[in-house]
Amino acid sequence: MQALAFxxxxxxxxxxxxVIAELESFGESHGLQQDWPxxxxxxxxxYAPAMDRVRRGxxxxxxxxxxxxxILVELLDTAGIRAAASEIDHLNRAWHRxxxxxxxxxxxxxxxxxxxxTTLSNGNLSLLTNMAKHAGLxxxxxxxxxxxxxxxxxxxxYLGCAKLLDIPPAELMLVAAHPSDLRAARExxxxxxxxxxxxxxxxxxxxxxxxxxxxxxxxxxxxxLADQLGA
Numbered sequence: 001m002q003a004l005a006f007x008x009x010x011x012x013x014x015x016x017x018x019v020i021a022e023l024e025s026f027g028e029s030h031g032l033q034q035d036w037p038x039x040x041x042x043x044x045x046x047y048a049p050a051m052d053r054v055r056r057g058x059x060x061x062x063x064x065x066x067x068x069x070x071i072l073v074e075l076l077d078t079a080g081i082r083a084a085a086s087e088i089d090h091l092n093r094a095w096h097r098x099x100x101x102x103x104x105x106x107x108x109x110x111x112x113x114x115x116x117x118t119t120l121s122n123g124n125l126s127l128l129t130n131m132a133k134h135a136g137l138x139x140x141x142x143x144x145x146x147x148x149x150x151x152x153x154x155x156x157x158y159l160g161c162a163k164l165l166d167i168p169p170a171e172l173m174l175v176a177a178h179p180s181d182l183r184a185a186r187e188x189x190x191x192x193x194x195x196x197x198x199x200x201x202x203x204x205x206x207x208x209x210x211x212x213x214x215x216x217x218x219x220x221x222x223x224x225l226a227d228q229l230g231a
Contacts, residue, residue, distance in 0.1 A: 001191055001229075002167050004111060005120035005143065007152075007176035008128065010200040012108075012119075013098035013135060016040055022094035032081060037202065039075060046071035051122060051151045061149045063124040068092055095123070096130035100137060101197065107222020108138050114231040116140045120161045120174060122151045153184030162190070173216065175225065179208055182215055193217040195225060 009015045016037075023036040050067040053059045069092045076083060083091070111117050118141045119128050125144045132139055143161050150156035162169045173191035176182050177200060182192040192215040198207035210218060219225040 001115065001173050002171040003116035003118065003165050004173050004175050004193070005118050005158075005161050005190075006108075007174065007178060007181050008119050008121040008123060008131070009098075010197055011175065011177040011195060012104050012137065013100050013131065014199070015044065015095070015098050016200060016202060018098040019043065019094050022091060022097070026083075026087075026091050030081070030083070034079060034081075039079070041201070042075055043068070043071055046074075055151050055154060063146060064122055065092065065095070065124050065127055068095055093130075096127050097134050098131055100135040101221070103221040103223050105136055105138065107226050110226040110231045111222070111229065112138055112140065114229065116165060118143045118161070118165070120152070120157065121145065122157075152181055155184070155188045158185050158188035158190050177208075179210055179213055179215075182213075186215075191216045193219060193225060195219045195221060 006012055019040040020037050023039055027034055027036060047067065050071060054062050069088065072088060072092050076088070108117055118139055120143050121128055122145045124146045125142060128142045128144055131137070132142060143164060145151045145157045147164070148156050148160040150160070152158070158174065159169060162172045165172065169189035170191065173193055174182060174185035175193045175195060177195050177197040179194065182194055186192050194210055194213065194215045194217070196207060196219070217225065217228055219228060
């Protein structure tokens with residue numbers, strides 16, 4: 001294995017806690033009382049359906065930033081919340097300012113000593129770059145589905161990543177906290193590493209059951225992943 005490609009939202013960064021904190025700050029500045037955790041969950045829930053519309057050709061290629069903003073505007077309208085365009089833009093860029101899980105930076109730093117480490121995320125390039133600066137993520141490179149104009153789980157994203165790195169798909173391992181992402185990567189010929197993130201959707205959501213899955217590695221966090229890969 002020459003390179004590790006990481007899913008980012010939920011796998012590397014704790015999107016939910018980060019977005020809730022940004023929403024709470026937005027609410028305080030506007031004197032608003034809302035169930036901000038539920039608002040964050042609805043914002044995230046709109047992501048996959050919007051992305052699938054692009055994948056099916058119902059929408060032209062649209063960056064995640066723009067999909068996120070459209071979902072946010074709809075949620076604010078539904079809640080009767082008025083805000084200036086500049087305020088909406090700043091809030092939407094909360095996704096650029098997500099904080100890492102506690103083990104992410106240490107684990108990536110170790111893994112980087114032995115492997116090329118890159119993102120392979122549906123997030124757009126500017127989002128992933130800004131997030132890396134904010135969170136101190138030590139990527140060797142930042143690869144986005146935007147480069148292929150194909151969102152995961154389209155095979156073009158996984159195969160395109162291997163092609164950009166100039167390695168066979170079998171020499172690339174996807175690291176993700178989402179079984180569906182890993183299944184698609186496996187079908188494209190990549191190696192697979194599942195990393196458990198039981199708190200991604202909050203303490204009240206049951207974690208993924210991967211007992212019947214056949215991934216190459218199952219790890220508790222990035223430090224455990226580094227241990228298993230000898231990094």
